[in-house]
Amino acid sequence: MPLPSTKLPTIKAIRAYSMGGAAAKIRGQGGGDYHDQGKDHWIDDHIATPMSKYKEYEQSRQSFGLNVLGTLVVEVEASDGTTGFAISTAGQVGCFIVEKHLNRFVEGKRVDQIKLIHDQMINATLFYSGGGGVVINTISCVDLALWDLYGKVIGLPVYKILGGAVRDEIHFYATGARPDLAQKMGFIGGKMPTHWSSAFGDEGIEKDVAMLADMRGRVGDDFWLMFDCWMSQDVNYATKMAHAAAPYKLKWMEECFPAADVESYRELKKNMPKGMLMTTGEHTGNLSAFKELSDAGVDILQPDVGWCGGITSLQEIAALAKAHGQLVVPHGSSVYSHHAVITFTNTPFSEFLMTAPKADHLRPQFDPILVGEPVPEGGIITAEQLDKPGFGVELNRDCPLERPYTH
Numbered sequence: 001m002p003l004p005s006t007k008l009p010t011i012k013a014i015r016a017y018s019m020g021g022a023a024a025k026i027r028g029q030g031g032g033d034y035h036d037q038g039k040d041h042w043i044d045d046h047i048a049t050p051m052s053k054y055k056e057y058e059q060s061r062q063s064f065g066l067n068v069l070g071t072l073v074v075e076v077e078a079s080d081g082t083t084g085f086a087i088s089t090a091g092q093v094g095c096f097i098v099e100k101h102l103n104r105f106v107e108g109k110r111v112d113q114i115k116l117i118h119d120q121m122i123n124a125t126l127f128y129s130g131g132g133g134v135v136i137n138t139i140s141c142v143d144l145a146l147w148d149l150y151g152k153v154i155g156l157p158v159y160k161i162l163g164g165a166v167r168d169e170i171h172f173y174a175t176g177a178r179p180d181l182a183q184k185m186g187f188i189g190g191k192m193p194t195h196w197s198s199a200f201g202d203e204g205i206e207k208d209v210a211m212l213a214d215m216r217g218r219v220g221d222d223f224w225l226m227f228d229c230w231m232s233q234d235v236n237y238a239t240k241m242a243h244a245a246a247p248y249k250l251k252w253m254e255e256c257f258p259a260a261d262v263e264s265y266r267e268l269k270k271n272m273p274k275g276m277l278m279t280t281g282e283h284t285g286n287l288s289a290f291k292e293l294s295d296a297g298v299d300i301l302q303p304d305v306g307w308c309g310g311i312t313s314l315q316e317i318a319a320l321a322k323a324h325g326q327l328v329v330p331h332g333s334s335v336y337s338h339h340a341v342i343t344f345t346n347t348p349f350s351e352f353l354m355t356a357p358k359a360d361h362l363r364p365q366f367d368p369i370l371v372g373e374p375v376p377e378g379g380i381i382t383a384e385q386l387d388k389p390g391f392g393v394e395l396n397r398d399c400p401l402e403r404p405y406t407h
């Protein structure tokens with residue numbers, strides 16, 4: 001009797017499309033590059049960054065190119081005609097990598113050979129990936145498309161292929177400018193971007209802590225409030241900010257430093273007020289780097305499943321965190337993280353990133369590129385809502401997609 005896997009279809013074709021980014025005529029659409037939003041959006045309103053020290057790049061992250069990449073869409077087609085797809089942030093650069101390099105590791109393989117393809121993609125790109133960046137975003141996108149295809153071929157949601165849910169529902173905190181409104185929508189907490197970097201010294205700390213104090217006054221004592229510092233600080237500044245924020249019950253300080261600055265994280269961990277958590281990881285792209293952050297004492301590892309190597313890598317990172325008694329709470333990535341985290345015992349809650357311009361209503365994070373993307377109603381997404389083959393979403397073909405390369 002042949003094993004069922006010998007009856008599985010093979011992958012006939014892989015195609016890569018882009019939307020938005022610097023190469024596109026139409027920009028500001030959102031999608032996989034959720035920083036590519038239009039004007040007057042909270043996500044680009046004087047947010048602290050490592051570029052804040054330059055006056056001309058202080059007000060807007062788009063001004064220094066945060067949205068140059070755009071959305072990457074990877075579509076994979078099986079020999080039985082089933083298609084799977086995924087999105088990430090990599091745009092036309094990613095399209096080149098998929099169509100001219102990664103295609104060779106995908107086409108011709110059986111739809112269940114995801115780990116083999118993943119390992120070949122990672123190792124074959126080491127000479128130019130540096131273990132992260134746009135190359136890993138692209139590999140993540142292929143990996144996610146493969147999981148989607150496999151799920152669609154065998155008729156199961158990805159979370160069931162990964163071993164099944166360990167809880168019936170996922171509870172979310174919201175990232176955005178208005179935790180007070182997120183509280184009314186049923187979220188368990190709100191993470192705000194800081195607006196001032198270490199370039200502004202004590203005055204910057206005072207202004208951001210005043211924002212926190214105001215928000216604490218609006219939401220009461222029990223609602224979680226967090227700061228996302230987006231790599232904009234140094235150890236001294238982060239230490240001072242953490243202590244100034246402690247009286248207002250700040251739950252965690254996130255991504256105070258660039259991903260590779262492991263020594264700063266180690267130092268900050270020693271300086272943190274008792275009970276406040278230190279988190280990071282969304283810009284980290286390989287397992288060894290996550291190990292270093294974990295060893296440095298990061299309390300919550302926050303890989304982005306679209307930027308860390310896909311579901312295949314995210315499972316390894318979650319296991320690493322678990323072995324060290326740490327949580328893994330991925331950077332919000334909608335269905336791509338929902339299907340993973342509902343299977344992790346060390347992810348008690350998850351992130352929802354508000355992409356509504358004023359953070360005042362629910363908008364699907366990757367709007368408009370996914371059809372059927374769920375949003376947390378009352379701060380919750382249930383396992384039942386994920387019960388559709390693959391990641392349970394379809395590609396919105398009305399979006400202005402381009403295919404710049406073929407093979």
Ligand SMILES: C[C@H](O)[C@H](O)CC(=O)C(=O)O
Nearest residue numbers: 047175193228230331353
């Ligand atoms: C709000 C942050 O600056 C960033 O845009 C998103 C992020 O880092 C997060 O959700 O975490």
Ligand SMILES: [Mg+2]
Nearest residue numbers: 228254255282
């Ligand atoms: Mg963050």
